[in-house]
Amino acid sequence: MAKLNFAYAIIFYLLFPAFLNAQPSDDWIKENFVVEVHTVDDFIERFNGDVDQRVRDQWFKLFDKKDISRKDILYSLFNLRSADWSEAQVETFINQAIDRECPAFLDFEGDEWYAKVNCKVQFQGKNYLTDLVLKVRKDPASGGLEWVIVSMLHSGVFAELCQEPFPYAKANRKLFLSPMSHGANFSSLKRAFEDEKNFSDCMELKSRNPLLNTLAWEVYLGNMTLMRINSIEFHFFQVPGWVFVVKQVPREDFNTGWLISELYPAVGPELAKYKLISLNIK
Amino acid sequence: MRLRILPITLICLFSWAAAYGQCDGKPPKTEEYSKQALQKTTYLSSYIQIICDNKSTIIKASNAVDLACKLFLDEDRIVQVSSSNNKAVREYKVRHYFEHLKLLGYTKVEIVWVEVGYVSQLRKGVDGNFYGVITIKQKFTGYKDDLPAYQDITEKHIEVVLKQVEVAQAGNSLRCWDVLLGDINVEETWQN
Numbered sequence: 001m002a003k004l005n006f007a008y009a010i011i012f013y014l015l016f017p018a019f020l021n022a023q024p025s026d027d028w029i030k031e032n033f034v035v036e037v038h039t040v041d042d043f044i045e046r047f048n049g050d051v052d053q054r055v056r057d058q059w060f061k062l063f064d065k066k067d068i069s070r071k072d073i074l075y076s077l078f079n080l081r082s083a084d085w086s087e088a089q090v091e092t093f094i095n096q097a098i099d100r101e102c103p104a105f106l107d108f109e110g111d112e113w114y115a116k117v118n119c120k121v122q123f124q125g126k127n128y129l130t131d132l133v134l135k136v137r138k139d140p141a142s143g144g145l146e147w148v149i150v151s152m153l154h155s156g157v158f159a160e161l162c163q164e165p166f167p168y169a170k171a172n173r174k175l176f177l178s179p180m181s182h183g184a185n186f187s188s189l190k191r192a193f194e195d196e197k198n199f200s201d202c203m204e205l206k207s208r209n210p211l212l213n214t215l216a217w218e219v220y221l222g223n224m225t226l227m228r229i230n231s232i233e234f235h236f237f238q239v240p241g242w243v244f245v246v247k248q249v250p251r252e253d254f255n256t257g258w259l260i261s262e263l264y265p266a267v268g269p270e271l272a273k274y275k276l277i278s279l280n281i282k
Numbered sequence: 283m284r285l286r287i288l289p290i291t292l293i294c295l296f297s298w299a300a301a302y303g304q305c306d307g308k309p310p311k312t313e314e315y316s317k318q319a320l321q322k323t324t325y326l327s328s329y330i331q332i333i334c335d336n337k338s339t340i341i342k343a344s345n346a347v348d349l350a351c352k353l354f355l356d357e358d359r360i361v362q363v364s365s366s367n368n369k370a371v372r373e374y375k376v377r378h379y380f381e382h383l384k385l386l387g388y389t390k391v392e393i394v395w396v397e398v399g400y401v402s403q404l405r406k407g408v409d410g411n412f413y414g415v416i417t418i419k420q421k422f423t424g425y426k427d428d429l430p431a432y433q434d435i436t437e438k439h440i441e442v443v444l445k446q447v448e449v450a451q452a453g454n455s456l457r458c459w460d461v462l463l464g465d466i467n468v469e470e471t472w473q474n
Contacts (some may be wrong), residue, residue: 252471
């Protein structure tokens with residue numbers, strides 16, 4: 001239990017200067033802002049133990065500690081107000097991640113992590129909520145990166161699916177989603193939907209997903225518009241035996257930003273089932 | 283009149299001086315890009331102050347809109363505005379966003395940088411450009427008749443694009459990295 005001291009310290013500070021509508025002081029804003037996990041890149045760096053010195057200095061000041069271990073950092077990446085996991089589960093996960101023999105690290109360019117983007121779309125004049133699933137793809141020739149759409153969750157958007165395969169293969173791609181699109185909440189997706197004729201450039205070329213095939217056709221034919229992006233979450237499968245979901249937790253305290261909000265142990269068929277249900281990925 | 287155009291002229295001169303950073307043909311360095319990207323966001327804040335100030339003449343405000351748009355990769359970049367108190371998300375193409383700011387009708391505007399939160403590492407895109415994200419916190423105060431009429435604190439996530447351009451210098455052609463702004467996500471975290 002003592003191992004959770006750092007987490008409890010953060011919980012204590014959660015209750016600290018919560019303000020209603022009084023203007024927060026500049027010092028408070030700075031301290032809170034420095035500690036915030038700003039983007040999923042920041043999350044990955046911290047997960048791997050690479051923490052900005054300003055954040056470390058702030059933690060030393062807040063918690064009166066002289067050193068912050070990777071274990072402490074991993075605790076700080078959990079949404080400490082979520083009650084969806086047991087302390088024992090978090091402890092097991094963290095111990096596995098920091099195991100001396102076989103530590104776990106996250107890789108931005110690696111496989112096995114996805115962005116799930118909840119969107120409001122308009123299809124044939126009606127509004128629907130749906131999820132697009134994207135992953136980072138590395139071009140083997142140039143080494144360049146891009147986000148590509150790899151899946152879609154149905155949500156009843158299409159009454160029937162197009163059977164005719166969309167002609168994806170194109171010699172000169174004109175459109176792509178930059179590898180930092182997530183930093184500005186995937187606004188680039190909105191632009192991609194507006195570029196109807198080239199929209200399919202943003203899709204995984206190898207994908208033969210019937211929903212994506214239909215999406216490509218309907219956007220191409222001008223039947224579908226992206227109205228708004230509602231929320232984004234990142235699903236990670238890079239720690240063997242575990243699934244965790246990172247969501248944005250916006251609040252004015254020291255446990256804020258992109259944090260682990262769901263954690264599940266999952267292997268083999270359970271993992272495959274999770275991927276299919278949550279991301280429509282086989 | 284001369285005094286009125288001085289701020290814009292100075293920003294233009296500084297923008298020009300800092301327009302191109304690294305010209306050694308190597309991949310861009312993070313320190314260099316972060317310095318330049320933060321400089322461009324400072325220019326953006328200065329242009330916004332001019333655009334919002336209803337004492338700015340129509341010409342001066344329009345010039346500021348044009349110059350602000352030139353800080354971006356192109357005018358298709360999107361500014362997404364959301365509030366922690368309100369789930370509605372507003373999205374504007376950059377020029378539309380600046381035109382919208384023009385209509386706010388403040389007699390004076392102050393934009394104060396509170397902190398730079400995060401400067402990401404650069405990632406190479408499939409187009410050969412490099413991409414990064416910076417996160418800053420700013421305090422905005424809009425005055426009407428010298429009294430604060432509106433205040434907010436926003437967190438801005440700004441995509442930054444580094445593009446190689448040919449620059450002629452002393453008869454030679456150099457390939458330099460130009461730092462441009464991409465999509466911006468503005469989140470209002472507090473307002474009064």
